[in-house]
Amino acid sequence: MEFTTQMDAARKGIITKQIKKVALEEGMHVEELMDLVAKGQVAIPANKKHLSLSPKGIGNKLKTKINVNLGVSKDCEDYDLEMSKVNKAVELGADAIMDLSSAGERGALRHRLIKECPAAIGTVPVYDAIIHYDKPLDQITGEEFIDVVRLHAKDGVDFMTMHCGLTRESSKHVKRGERLTNIVSRGGSLIFSWMEMTGKENPFYEFYDEILDICREHDVTMSLGDACRPGCIEDASDVSQIEELVILGDLTRRAWEKDVQVIIEGPGHMPIDQIEANMKIQQTICKGAPFYVLGPLVTDVAPGYDHITSAIGGAIAATYGASFLCYVTPAEHLRLPDLDDMKEGIIASKIAAHAADIAKGIKGASDWDKKMSQARKDLDWEGMFKLSIDEEKARRYREESMPENEDTCTMCGKFCAVRNMNKTLNGEYVDVI
Numbered sequence: 001m002e003f004t005t006q007m008d009a010a011r012k013g014i015i016t017k018q019i020k021k022v023a024l025e026e027g028m029h030v031e032e033l034m035d036l037v038a039k040g041q042v043a044i045p046a047n048k049k050h051l052s053l054s055p056k057g058i059g060n061k062l063k064t065k066i067n068v069n070l071g072v073s074k075d076c077e078d079y080d081l082e083m084s085k086v087n088k089a090v091e092l093g094a095d096a097i098m099d100l101s102s103a104g105e106r107g108a109l110r111h112r113l114i115k116e117c118p119a120a121i122g123t124v125p126v127y128d129a130i131i132h133y134d135k136p137l138d139q140i141t142g143e144e145f146i147d148v149v150r151l152h153a154k155d156g157v158d159f160m161t162m163h164c165g166l167t168r169e170s171s172k173h174v175k176r177g178e179r180l181t182n183i184v185s186r187g188g189s190l191i192f193s194w195m196e197m198t199g200k201e202n203p204f205y206e207f208y209d210e211i212l213d214i215c216r217e218h219d220v221t222m223s224l225g226d227a228c229r230p231g232c233i234e235d236a237s238d239v240s241q242i243e244e245l246v247i248l249g250d251l252t253r254r255a256w257e258k259d260v261q262v263i264i265e266g267p268g269h270m271p272i273d274q275i276e277a278n279m280k281i282q283q284t285i286c287k288g289a290p291f292y293v294l295g296p297l298v299t300d301v302a303p304g305y306d307h308i309t310s311a312i313g314g315a316i317a318a319t320y321g322a323s324f325l326c327y328v329t330p331a332e333h334l335r336l337p338d339l340d341d342m343k344e345g346i347i348a349s350k351i352a353a354h355a356a357d358i359a360k361g362i363k364g365a366s367d368w369d370k371k372m373s374q375a376r377k378d379l380d381w382e383g384m385f386k387l388s389i390d391e392e393k394a395r396r397y398r399e400e401s402m403p404e405n406e407d408t409c410t411m412c413g414k415f416c417a418v419r420n421m422n423k424t425l426n427g428e429y430v431d432v433i
């Protein structure tokens, strides 16, 4: 039997190799996964052309996944460096890579990513359109934006962020100056400017059906962008954000009618006490479509440490319904991340994702912690390193500060509670002095 998208296959009862692989990886019955894919509650971004892909499922009942943003910019146009970052990101556990290149030979980088990268590849066509046409923003036509979507789909991009929910009507709040930080989404701000300069409707909204046809043909997962994600604590959960979410709910329904897989992008900056409610509202309005959050950053005042502010928010968001975390690095708000920033961002996101998976009771999640605790109890340093989320750092920290007694660490020395309890319970003499 023929199928177009993973959703179409699941609805027809066809077990694709992608569904089989994801079910195996998640320890889930194929039938249960197919049901979730058919209902749109799990997306498996897998463009038919991305042959090097190792598919991952994104959805509430699955392990929380993380995305890493990379790509060249006008100030940092080093393709080999970017590819080495991609490889390192995959090695560290990135499930998806978004190529946010905004300068140079983006096509060549995209082709290389699709040829070599096993993680799902995402793009934001509106950025690429600006460079692709090399003309002023207001000179690009709506049709030309859609042609870039087609180009990326044909290239093999697995998911694309399109800010379809920002309309001339919904952007009125921004125009009235109701927000402290206006629109902080790069794509959203470009579309807002385009609408204002041309007087036309958002082409990603106006030509939505045509976009869905492209996505259906190539099995591109639609990542419905949140142009009005709050860019500061002050703007969290405001009318702009919620009004856009309502539009995204309707666009989700229309995508599912055409068997197009959908993920919904979400906040942004948000105080901790608003996160749970936001997750529930999204799940209700978008009928359980996977939620992809960009943070949330739980305070605005920590530039240089936003991998921490976002990991706090990400862990809470994923506990209450988000299933895909976009990493944030210490370089957020400051510069393009370097390799070290990227590593810190990935580790922080992975900690958030895993912490949420324990809280959600995801199958096998807490087994990892149990193994680590056993290794700690056994003072099995090699075992602890191997189980560490960042093995290299754990190993380096111990090696940089070796204790006099192998069965302790330099934190407590012979006062080591673990050692002394083990010895006491084994009936051994405890030599503290």
Ligand code: SF4
Pocket (backbone or CB within 6 Å): 408, 409, 410, 411, 412, 413, 415, 416, 417, 418, 419
């Ligand atoms: S010395 Fe202290 S910190 Fe180190 S392993 Fe023993 S109890 Fe833990």
